[in-house]
Structure formats: structure tokens, C-alpha cells
Amino acid sequence: xxxxxxxxxxxxxxxxxxxxxxxxxxxxxxxxxxxxxxxxxxxxxxxxxxxxxxxxxxxxxxxxxxxxxxxxxxxxxxxxxxxxxxxxxxxxxxxxxxxxxxxxxxxxxxxxxxxxxxxxxxxxxxxxxxxxxxxxxxxxxx
Ligand code: FES
Numbered sequence: 226x227x228x229x230x231x232x233x234x235x236x237x238x239x240x241x242x243x244x245x246x247x248x249x250x251x252x253x254x255x256x257x258x259x260x261x262x263x264x265x266x267x268x269x270x271x272x273x274x275x276x277x278x279x280x281x282x283x284x285x286x287x288x289x290x291x292x293x294x295x296x297x298x299x300x301x302x303x304x305x306x307x308x309x310x311x312x313x314x315x316x317x318x319x320x321x322x323x324x325x326x327x328x329x330x331x332x333x334x335x336x337x338x339x340x341x342x343x344x345x346x347x348x349x350x351x352x353x354x355x356x357x358x359x360x361x362x363x364x365x366x367x
Pocket of ligand 1: 294295296297298299312313314315316317328329330
């Protein structure tokens with residue numbers, strides 16, 4: 226009987242541990258990036274450790290673009306001259322809003338949803354949004 230109780234406790238502990246780990250990793254994917262007014266309009270801010278570029282558009286809207294090229298997944302670079310992004314692997318180019326300017330990539334950069342809580346921006350890297358084109362509805366406003 227003692228062995229049975231110990232086994233049940235072990236199962237509960239293991240399940241609890243797994244659940245807590247899952248919760249922690251979910252929380253880690255909601256990346257706090259601060260207040261909107263700390264970002265200049267028409268600028269791009271790299272968050273490479275979290276796999277996105279945060280772009281603030283001229284109208285104040287925010288877009289969190291994935292750093293993964295949609296061709297074969299290489300990490301794209303910000304292009305200071307065009308305001309867009311270049312892929313070093315096979316030369317795909319993307320516009321400032323992530324649309325394809327030069328192939329072989331065939332679809333725009335993916336993006337992550339942004340939520341606003343108490344004036345702070347959070348990028349949810351657990352949800353990758355695919356798209357066929359850039360739409361203003363993809364921007365987040367504070
Ligand atoms: S992985 Fe970017 S162009 Fe091929």
C-alpha cells in the first residue's frame with residue numbers, strides 16, 4: 226500500500242513538474258518590450274535573442290517581424306539603406322513591412338502578435354502568423 230501511495234505521489238509530482246515547465250515556457254514566449262513611446266516612428270529595433278525585429282511605422286503602428294527568411298529559414302539582416310531586410314543565404318529581399326521584393330522567398334515574413342497591457346507592449350513569440358501580403362490590420366496600436 227505504501228508503494229502504491231508513493232507511486233501516486235510520484236505521478237502527481239511529475240505531472241505537476243511538467244505542467245509548471247510548460248507554463249514557464251509559455252510565459253517566456255510573451256516578451257515584454259516596454260512602452261510604445263520608447264520607440265521612434267519609422268525605425269526598426271532588433272530583438273534577435275527573441276527572433277524578431279520590432280518595427281514602428283510612421284503612423285505609430287507596431288509590427289513584430291520574424292527574423293526567419295520564408296525561403297529556407299536563414300536569419301535575415303536589417304538593411305539600413307532600404308529600411309527592409311536581406312537574406313544572406315540566397316539573396317531574398319523584403320520590404321520594410323516584410324513583403325517580398327526579390328525571390329527566391331515567395332511569401333512575406335511571418336509576424337508575431339503584439340498585445341498591450343497597462344501601456345506596455347508584449348510580443349507573443351508562441352504564435353507565428355503567416356500572411357500572403359501586408360495589411361494594416363497586422364499592425365498594433367497603443
Ligand atoms: S533562406 Fe533566405 S533566400 Fe534562401
